[in-house]
Amino acid sequence: xxxxxxxxxxxxxxxxxxxxxxxxxxxxxxxxxxxxxxxxxxxxxxxxxxxxxxxxxxxxxxxxxxxxxxxxxxxxxxxxxxxxxxxxxxxxxxxxxxxxxxxxxxxxxxxxxxxxxxxxxxxxxxxxxxxxxxxxxxxxxxxxxxxxxxxxxxxxxxxxxxxxxxxxxxxxxxxxxxxxxxxxxxxxxxxxxxxxxxxxxxxxxxxxxxxxxxxxxxxxxxxxxxxxxxxxx
Amino acid sequence: xxxxxxxxxxxxxxxxxxxxxxxxxxxxxxxxxxxxxxxxxxxxxxxxxxxxxxxxxxxxxxxxxxxxxxxxxxxxxxxxxxxxxxxxxxxxxxxxxxxxxxxxxxxxxxxxxxxxxxxxxxxxxxxxxxxxxxxxxxxxxxxxxxxxxxxxxxxxxxxxxxxxxxxxxxxxxxxxxxxxxxxxxxxxxxxxxxxxxxxxxxxxxxxxxxxxxxxxxxxxxxxxxxxxxxxxx
DNA sequence: CTACGAGGATTGTAGGACAATATCAGAGCC
DNA sequence: GGCTCTGATATTGTCCTACAATCCTCGTAG
Numbered sequence: 001x002x003x004x005x006x007x008x009x010x011x012x013x014x015x016x017x018x019x020x021x022x023x024x025x026x027x028x029x030x031x032x033x034x035x036x037x038x039x040x041x042x043x044x045x046x047x048x049x050x051x052x053x054x055x056x057x058x059x060x061x062x063x064x065x066x067x068x069x070x071x072x073x074x075x076x077x078x079x080x081x082x083x084x085x086x087x088x089x090x091x092x093x094x095x096x097x098x099x100x101x102x103x104x105x106x107x108x109x110x111x112x113x114x115x116x117x118x119x120x121x122x123x124x125x126x127x128x129x130x131x132x133x134x135x136x137x138x139x140x141x142x143x144x145x146x147x148x149x150x151x152x153x154x155x156x157x158x159x160x161x162x163x164x165x166x167x168x169x170x171x172x173x174x175x176x177x178x179x180x181x182x183x184x185x186x187x188x189x190x191x192x193x194x195x196x197x198x199x200x201x202x203x204x205x206x207x208x209x210x211x212x213x214x215x216x217x218x219x220x221x222x223x224x225x226x227x228x229x230x231x232x233x
Numbered sequence: 234x235x236x237x238x239x240x241x242x243x244x245x246x247x248x249x250x251x252x253x254x255x256x257x258x259x260x261x262x263x264x265x266x267x268x269x270x271x272x273x274x275x276x277x278x279x280x281x282x283x284x285x286x287x288x289x290x291x292x293x294x295x296x297x298x299x300x301x302x303x304x305x306x307x308x309x310x311x312x313x314x315x316x317x318x319x320x321x322x323x324x325x326x327x328x329x330x331x332x333x334x335x336x337x338x339x340x341x342x343x344x345x346x347x348x349x350x351x352x353x354x355x356x357x358x359x360x361x362x363x364x365x366x367x368x369x370x371x372x373x374x375x376x377x378x379x380x381x382x383x384x385x386x387x388x389x390x391x392x393x394x395x396x397x398x399x400x401x402x403x404x405x406x407x408x409x410x411x412x413x414x415x416x417x418x419x420x421x422x423x424x425x426x427x428x429x430x431x432x433x434x435x436x437x438x439x440x441x442x443x444x445x446x447x448x449x450x451x452x453x454x455x456x457x458x459x460x461x462x463x464x465x466x
Numbered sequence: 467c468t469a470c471g472a473g474g475a476t477t478g479t480a481g482g483a484c485a486a487t488a489t490c491a492g493a494g495c496c
Numbered sequence: 497g498g499c500t501c502t503g504a505t506a507t508t509g510t511c512c513t514a515c516a517a518t519c520c521t522c523g524t525a526g
Contacts, residue, residue: 022509024509061511081520
């Protein structure tokens with residue numbers, strides 16, 4: 001189980017462990033999160049404290065803390081006296097999360113369009129510039145672009161609480177689990193919708209931004225559900 | 234600092250500590266949460282691991298874990314090498330949280346009104362019965378009734394993710410910090426609005442329930458903001 | 467074949483130790 | 497007097513070891 005190792009680690013072994021004092025837990029969380037959303041840790045894989053302490057060369061304290069944090073984010077599930085397992089979202093959970101995301105993100109879009117701060121608007125325009133480029137996109141490219149776009153909307157929306165709450169919606173995990181539906185057609189459509197939303201925000205039309213975001217996410221939710229329905233449950 | 238002790242504890246001292254194996258952390262979390270929302274722990278009060286271990290007769294492990302959990306819920310703030318302090322929400326944070334709550338809870342109201350499960354509807358009707366009673370309400374009564382009402386809406390809404398997310402919105406904390414605006418007039422108005430919402434849900438009118446909930450929370454948000462504006466910032 | 471018990475695996479908690487870091491009081495300097 | 501620097505103190509961050517509690521598995525007896 002070396003899926004957790006950094007790409008290159010020929011350095012002395014103790015370099016693999018946490019960086020500075022006070023950052024050990026963060027280090028472990030990030031590594032595990034990355035391993036999960038990237039799929040290196042498969043769904044249902046067990047995470048045992050003992051193995052992780054050996055893997056990261058740290059004591060059980062930080063490991064336990066890291067696991068609790070991942071569990072709070074919903075990436076793993078803690079089973080008492082059994083260990084933690086990488087969580088698989090059920091079809092229903094995905095539907096529910098999309099329903100929530102629909103509300104939160106359309107709110108963010110409306111707030112973003114209504115925001116008057118010039119600096120933030122410039123920042124937004126710069127951040128989302130990539131979506132207007134006409135270039136072929138691979139799935140990985142799109143996922144990255146997509147994450148940045150939605151994040152930029154939240155940032156311009158300027159509601160800090162909303163931003164942190166959205167971060168807890170496990171979007172990366174969802175994407176990882178339904179990512180295989182992203183054909184080139186779907187991808188183009190998504191990019192087009194992003195542009196529509198962005199245009200409404202940049203023109204300062206809150207209601208149009210709100211509606212466009214709802215449309216975008218409704219469609220995404222339906223696709224995810226259809227895909228998930230085909231494959232299980 | 235005996236604000237954490239249970240009301241009555243004449244029993245042998247070791248009864249104060251955690252109940253059964255595996256519930257220690259929960260025990261500490263609940264006690265601290267209660268102490269915070271009830272106001273026994275004042276805003277800005279320090280929570281030091283060492284004191285808590287002595288207070289609860291447990292080791293640092295569970296205490297640390299409990300603190301992390303409370304911090305994740307936003308009730309306290311962890312300051313590195315300084316300890317944790319009971320968090321005071323800023324005026325802005327409260328406004329932002331209400332904005333989010335407005336969306337989530339009006340979604341819940343719509344879902345609740347649209348839900349067709351007979352058993353859940355019966356359960357809902359039973360749970361909210363108290364709001365239709367015509368009796369004088371003290372603030373504490375209302376707070377309890379209010380919490381139960383909104384919880385019942387979420388339950389009928391039948392979106393599990395939405396329910397857990399709403400639980401992270403620190404409503405009790407907000408209530409504790411703006412609770413002093415609850416005059417008898419305000420209280421009556423809130424009860425009336427609750428009835429309006431409940432009626433729409435019971436009649437199965439999603440849009441009316443949605444709108445009524447928005448009205449209710451918009452008003453509440455304005456009042457909270459006005460109060461907070463007077464007192465600080 | 468099933469019930470049951472023994473043992474292993476794993477987490478939950480305890481307690482002690484030391485390192486790292488933030489805070490604070492006081493000494494010394496300007 | 498006010499300022500800076502330094503040491504002492506407080507507190508968390510991490511590690512270690514040990515044991516208790518619990519769940520799981522597997523072999524055995526009926």
